[in-house]
Amino acid sequence: MAVSFEVNYRFDPQTCRHYLNDFSTVLHCHHFITLYTQLADDATHFEGERMLKEAAEDTFYEVLQDYYQKHQLTQLSDQISIAEQYWQMVGMGKLQFMEIGKYTVCAEMLHSHVDQGWLIKWGLATKPINFITEGFIAAVAALVNARPPKSYGVKALKALAQGENKSLFRATLK
Amino acid sequence: MAINRQIIIEQMSKIHVRGNHEGIIPAFNVFIQQLPTDFWNGFARRIINNVSEDLIEVAEALLVNAAHECGYHTGYGIINSPEWKTIITPMIEQVPRDTLYGAFALVTAWGWANTEIVELVPQEKMVIHAYNYYESDVIRYGKAQGPCAYMIQGICAAFMDLVYGSQPYPNGMGTFVCQQTKGIEIGDEYGEFVVTRALKI
DSSP states (O other), X not given: OOOOOOOOEEEETTTTEEEETTEEEEEEEHHHHHHHHHHHHXXXXXXXXXXXXXXXXXXXXXXXXXXXXXXXXXXXXXXXXXXXXXXXXXXXXXXXXXXXXXXXXXXXXXXXXXXXXXXXXXXXXXXXXXXXXXXXXXXXXXXXXXXXXXXXXXXEEEOGGXXXXXXEEEEEEO | OOOOHHXXXXXXXXXXXXXXXXXXXXXXXXXXXXXXXXXXXXXXXXXXXXXXXXXXXXXXXXXXXHHHHHHHHHHHHHHTSHHHHHHTGGGOOSTTHHHHHHHHHHHHHXXXXXXXXXEEETTTEEEEEEEEEGGGGGOSSSOOSSOOOHHHHHHHHHHHXXXXXXXXXXXXXXXXXXXXXXXXXXXXXXXXXXXXXXXXX
């Protein structure tokens, strides 16, 4: 039976901060995330897309690594299941890893906060725009292969935001 | 019964959200997500750190604008939500002034920032103090070279737009602007945000 993601919520009345499994978290909406995504996409001259991916990869690498260590998760299937459950729980969509290897990691999304938010706000995208999930997948690919962050490059091959029936991502070892 | 900030914080901070079977959180007429604050700070700092000096103000304005739009649309959803009507509406005596006081109590409850209104001139000006906010986490020692609470700047202006905008929602955005005059990240005890009418061009 797959392991269940354990959630420990805490609100600190002194600082008025929320913590999810000891990480300070905040609620934001699809307007905020799609505007950040658009900003990253527009900022080609200072590599905004790469920065958004790396911000995601660095953050979620730390979050998942902390969880795996605290719960002593060493089985690949458990690590993948927790990553999928985490992404679903925080509202980022339904992500499913299809292929895990040392050189290639593939995942798909049938529902996506970023893509669905983009469609509502801007309409059809001309290219994949879910850079945040790309960063998340890069983090997972590195963690489950016991490698440091920035070990994998991730490319979206299909995107819900483009009107496709699912998003498809492929991470490859650099 | 006037706005009771403490009760709002206590009640609204207990609302926990999680993705449905599709991993989506539809709430307050928007989709929401709950990500680590370090992610948002990480992207904002990367952007500011990588633009040339002459583009920093432009990049900052874009970050503020993202929060302004978010605050305007999500704020509208919030003040029309069942949760708002249950907990906050019964406390509202002076419309629309109390809506703003309630909204900033909610901002605090949601972990955006521990904020309160310290001055309000209806339809003209609002001053907010923020005693704890995640955007100040970018500094671990010493001071930042400038204030960088872009998200708070955006939502402060957005909430004034919602309550005192030149036109009702969804056409009143941009009536107000916000300037950050103090910041924890630059060594002040609290952040200070002054909202005034935008200059007409």
